[in-house]
Amino acid sequence: MDYTHNTHNSVPYDYEDIDRSLMEALWDEGCDLFINEPLSVHVNFRLGGRVKLFVIPNSLDGFLNTLRLLRERNIEYRIIGRGTNILPSDDHKSYTVVSTERIDKVEYSNGYVYSTAGVPFKKFCLIAMENGLSGMERAYGLPGSVGGAIYMNAGCYGWETSENIIEIDVFDGRKVFTISNFEAQFAYRTSLFKKERNLTIVGARFRLFQGDKEQIRTLMLDTMKKRYEKQPLEYPSAGSVFKRPRPDFYVGTAIESLGLKGYSIGGAQVSERHAGFIINKGNAKASDVFELIDLIKSKVRQTYQVDLETEIEIWK
Ligand SMILES: Cc1cc2nc3c(=O)[nH]c(=O)nc-3n(C[C@H](O)[C@H](O)[C@H](O)COP(=O)(O)OP(=O)(O)OC[C@H]3O[C@@H](n4cnc5c(N)ncnc54)[C@H](O)[C@@H]3O)c2cc1C
Known part of the structure; x- marks a missing residue:
């Protein structure tokens, strides 16, 4: 398939237009930077214009410091997880996009699983299954990241992300703090984060339950089958x-x-x-x-x- 026409051949922003001191500060944070980046390669829809600056932080600290820097300099930015729920317009965008894709750590202790925002949801479900943890069977196959699923309280087959969330670590541009499931105001395909755009999801603690690994795997595969048969x-x-x-x-x-x-x-x-x-x-x-x-x-x-x-x- 040819998606190339969506990315436009000409580049909209002059490389000299990008604030050099900002770029140096972001490089110091260990970020990878892409100027005039086509959004079409980052969204599942494979369309949309270019953004002036696309930032991929390589560590959690780098991610938080990137957001701090952008806030301090009053630079408009948006967060992208895996881009599976975004429809970007064709025109080019002067705002910066910051990706969570490399903020991807999962930790497991005593029945609780902590996942940072950038973990692919499918990977999260597979880790749960590998550890014999039940709760994610109906979620398996949900595309996107853990952060994206929390943002929109993604759901399928009678399950919703909020069901398994205990608490969420949130960044407000200055500090990270923890909010409860209740405080996240989850409802059908929405959460606090849709209203409060200045809040970024850093990670979340999930409650899962001991189960039989083979049974969990079978149920997960059943869910995946329903997806590829219907979607x-x-x-x-x-x-x-x-x-x-x-x-x-x-x-x-x-x-x-x-x-x-x-x-x-x-x-x-x-x-x-x-x-x-x-x-x-x-x-x-x-x-x-x-x-x-x-x-x-x-x-x-x-x-x-x-x-x-x-x-x-x-x-x-
Ligand atoms: C084939 C297909 C099937 C799908 N099936 C389902 C389904 O069954 N159920 C369902 O609910 N959805 C479904 N979706 C939609 C989508 O996969 C989910 O909404 C998913 O949770 C989005 O995650 P993402 O990482 O791709 O988010 P993105 O598309 O990257 O972002 C979506 C929004 O979340 C915000 N966001 C992302 N990460 C953060 C963060 N860390 N902090 C703050 N904001 C953040 C972004 O700014 C953006 O506004 C499907 C999509 C596809 C392509």
């Missing part, structure tokens, strides 16, 4: 596009009933496998996806008098 995992996407507006309203079924399954705009298509997903057939622009979203919303409103809200995070 278009072979195509780039950001998962289900819309939140379920109420428990008895199935968005995918509604979209299918409107004859939109398989409908395309440009390179974006309502998945033939699961109408709740919009996929990138290889050359989609974010604008194609936005148009499809608007079309679905308006048809669903007309027919069902229901206002759909997006579950995916749109980065303008």
Whole structure:
């Protein structure tokens, strides 16, 4: 597949525009820096414009000091986990993006598992299984990072991230402190972190339960099978596009009933496998996806008098 046109050939920011003293400070923190970085290589949707500066810290201290430095200098930034829930617009972005991908440590003691934010969720589930710990069986196959799952209280097959969280370490730009599950204000596909953008998830303590390793593995594989049978995992996407507006309203079924399954705009298509997903057939622009979203919303409103809200995070 050719995704190259999404990244635009010309680079939008002059290398001289980047504050040299900031770059040196970030190098001192052990970060890897990428200027004019295409977001399309960092998001699962494989589309979107470039960002002026993309920072990959290589240690937890480096990560926290990066955020401190950006705050001190009033530089706008966003956090990216594994980019599986982000739809970035096609235009270039002057803000900085900081990745948690190398902040990936899991520690296990006495039934509690501590995971830093950048750990891939699948890896977290596999470590739990290897240690004979039950609780993550229905979560297996959830793409993305632990931080991303906490941010949006990701859920599947009747399970939600919040169920297993005891407490969360949070960074407010100056210090790290711990908040309880209750304080994180978890609800359907949301948490405190969606409202308080200045709070960054550093890591979390999970409660898991002793179980039988082979039984856990079997249940995990069952969950994964359900995913690849029902979801278009072979195509780039950001998962289900819309939140379920109420428990008895199935968005995918509604979209299918409107004859939109398989409908395309440009390179974006309502998945033939699961109408709740919009996929990138290889050359989609974010604008194609936005148009499809608007079309679905308006048809669903007309027919069902229901206002759909997006579950995916749109980065303008
Ligand atoms: C094929 C597919 C299937 C999916 N299935 C499901 C599913 O079953 N259930 C479900 O709920 N979701 C699903 N998703 C959506 C997505 O995988 C989850 O929302 C996932 O938890 C996002 O994690 P991430 O690391 O990729 O977050 P990202 O996409 O990187 O970021 C999402 C948001 O979280 C914020 N964020 C990330 N890390 C932090 C942090 N440490 N501190 C503060 N903010 C942070 C980002 O700023 C951004 O706003 C699916 C996606 C795909 C592509």
